[in-house]
Amino acid sequence: MLLAGAAIGTSGALSRRVALAAGQELTLGVVGVLSGPAAQWGLALRGAVELVAAEANRDGLIKIDGAPCQVSVVAIDSKYTAEGAAAAANTMAGQGVKFIIGPIGSPELTGVKPIAKRNSMLVMGNGYAKDALSPQFPLVFHMGPGPSGWADPIIKIAKQKFGIKSVMLIAPNDQGGTDIASVDAEAYKKNGITAAEEYYQRGTTNFAPIVTRIMNAKPEAVDLASSPPGDAGIMVKQLRQAGFEGPIGRLGGPGYSEISRVAGGDAVLKDFYWYEPVFIDEKVQLIADEYKKLLGADRPENNLFFQWVSAARMVTKAIAKAGTISDTSKVAEALRALPVEDPNVGSGHWIGQDFFGINQELSFPFGVGLVTNGKLQPTIRVAAATGK
Known part of the structure; x- marks a missing residue:
């Protein structure tokens, strides 16, 4: 002990x-x-x-x-x-x-x-x-809060910054991926952004097929949702190599440093947005x-x-x-x-009633991380999510 x-x-x-x-x-x-x-x-x-x-x-x-x-x-x-x-x-x-x-x-x-x-x-x-x-x-x-609390305010910031009209969400095909990406997708749709979902087997090392499908779908943005940082970094690198120019997000939690390292640096990230649990x-x-x-x-x-x-x-x-x-x-x-x-x-607030049926989720102020034009920007402070 x-x-x-x-x-x-x-x-x-x-x-x-x-x-x-x-x-x-x-x-x-x-x-x-x-x-x-x-x-x-x-x-x-x-x-x-x-x-x-x-x-x-x-x-x-x-x-x-x-x-x-x-x-x-x-x-x-x-x-x-x-x-x-x-x-x-x-x-x-x-x-x-x-x-x-x-x-x-x-x-x-x-x-x-x-x-x-x-x-x-x-x-x-x-x-x-x-x-x-x-x-x-x-x-x-x-x-x-989970994505039911913070996805909406982050999406509003990303839409304002990058003018997103359509997004493809990518995540592992288990509960740790589908439960997050599907909630994120609904939040994008509520903000007037067309959203589609694509899932891959956790443990995948070759992302070329999924990158090809993304490029063929021609979304304006890609959200890597709860893909592990190592996977996310590889996909960012391969998407940029394939010629994808749009913004890339990660509404599944922190991990910017590892994603940037694996992808090859902020210049490769280019335009990138993500959730930081604490400002x-x-x-x-x-x-x-x-x-x-x-x-x-x-x-x-x-x-x-x-x-x-x-x-x-x-x-x-x-x-x-x-x-x-x-x-x-x-x-x-x-x-x-x-x-x-x-x-x-x-x-902050107690939230959760609308999504879970019980108000037992802590919600404190949080941050939105941004890389724009290959340069890391100051983290944006966001008031505690209300979950509505």
Whole structure:
């Protein structure tokens, strides 16, 4: 078990001894991918929760019946699979963990939800599947909006910048691709842009056939949706080599740096737009300073770290408000009633009712990245999506 915040100075150590003497300890469980090519995402998640635990211990945030409660963190590798995430959640349930931060992707969340429901565990997870949230899982929350929340404002910006009238969306032919690209397609259509979808087998290395189909369809723009950054970079390179001149988007999440590297640089990207989950300004950067001060290391490099910090803080605030580390229904009730605000990330909304049938999706301000004429532009700050 990782005891986050165990080394934050004399007062923190004293607080921990008092809390443990009183028998009060809250364990936050982290279920996330900690190995393999997607490990950067899981390390960002784990680092965020360790920081939030250290902040809670330093500030004496959580008290139960007036006694301080020490917060610790246990992390288990989900291996980015439904089976791995389910196994991690089962292990945590056996250890008495009642709060899970994570997982990161839709397959993992699918594996966690039934385990969490059976054991009354509160989950603050992520995943862009159409069924990521539902009234059948009232203890499952979402750390940030999926494309149903942010696709529309990004498309409006892209339409204004590039005058798009038609788009071809490309994504893998599994739930991680179809659930995102299909939602994006509807958002394009609502903005008066003709949208078509094309899917490929995940693991494909030869994109020449799909590039040929795109060129034959003659769309004005291409949206790579949730295609992995490596795949997206290859497709951008091959599209440009084939003579495609229109703008290219990626409404499936961050990944600009890797896409640009694989494609051959910003000059190859030419006109490119994408979703950044957090608009990083000076106030957000202060979280990195806090991490260095409390944990004695540089923060994880993936920018999802900042989004997970804001989400984990909401959970610890709800636990403090509810005054219980065991009654997750009471904590969920407190969480729903909290205003969506973070001292660094800003203010937002609870959304999700229109799309999922339940208002349990956090929505904070976010960013839209742009490359125009081969030059990286300042990120555009967008107000928190309302999901309507």
